[in-house]
Amino acid sequence: MRVLLTGAGGQLARELAASRPAGVELAALTASELDVADAASVAAAVRDRAPEVVINAAAYTAVDRAEAEEAAAFAVNAQGVAHLAAAAAGRGARLVHLSTDFVFDGQAREPYRPSAAAAPLSAYGRSKLAGEQRALEILGERATIVRTSWLYSSRGRNFVTGMLDLMAEREALSIVDDQQGSPTWAALLAAALWSVARRADMPGVWHWADGGACSWFVFARAIQEAAVARGLLARAIPLAPIATRDYPTAARRPAYSVLDTTATYGRLGLTPVPWRTALGRMLDEMLPAASSTAPPADG
Numbered sequence: 204m205r206v207l208l209t210g211a212g213g214q215l216a217r218e219l220a221a222s223r224p225a226g227v228e229l230a231a232l233t234a235s236e237l238d239v240a241d242a243a244s245v246a247a248a249v250r251d252r253a254p255e256v257v258i259n260a261a262a263y264t265a266v267d268r269a270e271a272e273e274a275a276a277f278a279v280n281a282q283g284v285a286h287l288a289a290a291a292a293g294r295g296a297r298l299v300h301l302s303t304d305f306v307f308d309g310q311a312r313e314p315y316r317p318s319a320a321a322a323p324l325s326a327y328g329r330s331k332l333a334g335e336q337r338a339l340e341i342l343g344e345r346a347t348i349v350r351t352s353w354l355y356s357s358r359g360r361n362f363v364t365g366m367l368d369l370m371a372e373r374e375a376l377s378i379v380d381d382q383q384g385s386p387t388w389a390a391l392l393a394a395a396l397w398s399v400a401r402r403a404d405m406p407g408v409w410h411w412a413d414g415g416a417c418s419w420f421v422f423a424r425a426i427q428e429a430a431v432a433r434g435l436l437a438r439a440i441p442l443a444p445i446a447t448r449d450y451p452t453a454a455r456r457p458a459y460s461v462l463d464t465t466a467t468y469g470r471l472g473l474t475p476v477p478w479r480t481a482l483g484r485m486l487d488e489m490l491p492a493a494s495s496t497a498p499p500a501d502g
């Protein structure tokens with residue numbers, strides 16, 4: 204299977220490249236190698252690489268900055284997706300496109316199904332929803348949208364790596380406790396996406412997240428506990444739960460954005476890995492190789 208992967212420098216794309224299955228011929232193009240906002244470049248890349256599947260992991264992901272740069276977010280997250288969809292349509296290729304829990308307004312009290320009404324609170328969310336719509340309009344059954352949430356990996360800048368840095372530097376931290384979501388390890392999503400890429404029977408919108416849900420505060424506490432237990436942090440610092448109103452940001456975020464992933468796991472024949480288990484596996488990846496393979500000390 205020939206696959207064209209966009210946004211190859213991003214955290215999810217790096218997990219995809221690292222887990223490329225045998226039999227996949229992968230063209231992984233970074234933002235500097237392929238700007239998805241440039242229609243002509245996208246058309247040329249798809250013509251030259253002749254992929255059977257395009258996986259779009261490119262995105263404008265600066266959620267707060269997007270409030271002041273909505274046009275820039277739309278250029279990548281909406282027009283960019285349309286360019287990829289049009290190029291894929293011209294060659295009979297499928298598009299597997301990533302989207303976000305931030306398409307929802309967070310008013311629900313039970314997990315959002317893929318069919319639930321989207322009502323984004325932010326410019327980023329609006330741009331991602333527009334991208335979903337363009338992909339489905341242009342490609343119909345040959346578009347697969349995978350929404351995910353609270354993504355992290357050992358390779359990128361994300362909540363987990365950011366918390367580890369802050370916990371090492373600061374004496375105490377306050378963390379938002381009134382937003383609920385599902386942390387999701389990008390490595391498990393990448394493995395699922397390789398299955399999705401092979402399946403023509405997954406048109407439309409699907410949800411993927413690790414099992415369970417928590418607040419950012421509970422997530423941070425779990426990160427600290429697991430990192431101290433592994434020696435990744437020397438000591439635990441006091442963590443205090445705070446309200447969203449006490450941590451103002453440019454973009455509004457949903458108070459509740461847990462995704463109902465039942466259909467996706469069912470279709471793929473997989474069982475969700477609880478988010479704490481996934482977090483532990485990611486932190487294990489961050490352990491210096493020496494600590495697991497060190498030879499016995501001399502003498």
Ligand SMILES: NC(=O)c1ccc[n+]([C@@H]2O[C@H](COP(=O)([O-])OP(=O)(O)OC[C@H]3O[C@@H](n4cnc5c(N)ncnc54)[C@H](OP(=O)(O)O)[C@@H]3O)[C@@H](O)[C@H]2O)c1
Nearest residue numbers: 210212213214215234238239261262264301303351353354
């Ligand atoms: N991170 C999360 O918590 C989260 C949650 C839900 C959904 N998602 C979605 O999951 C997907 C992957 O996110 P991620 O966390 O891997 O994001 P990421 O680390 O920010 O990666 C996005 C990549 O896209 C590249 N990019 C930006 N503009 C581009 C353009 N015009 N053309 C080509 N590439 C461009 C970026 O390059 P530069 O760095 O050089 O700009 C970056 O390498 C995205 O669709 C995102 O919306 C993420």
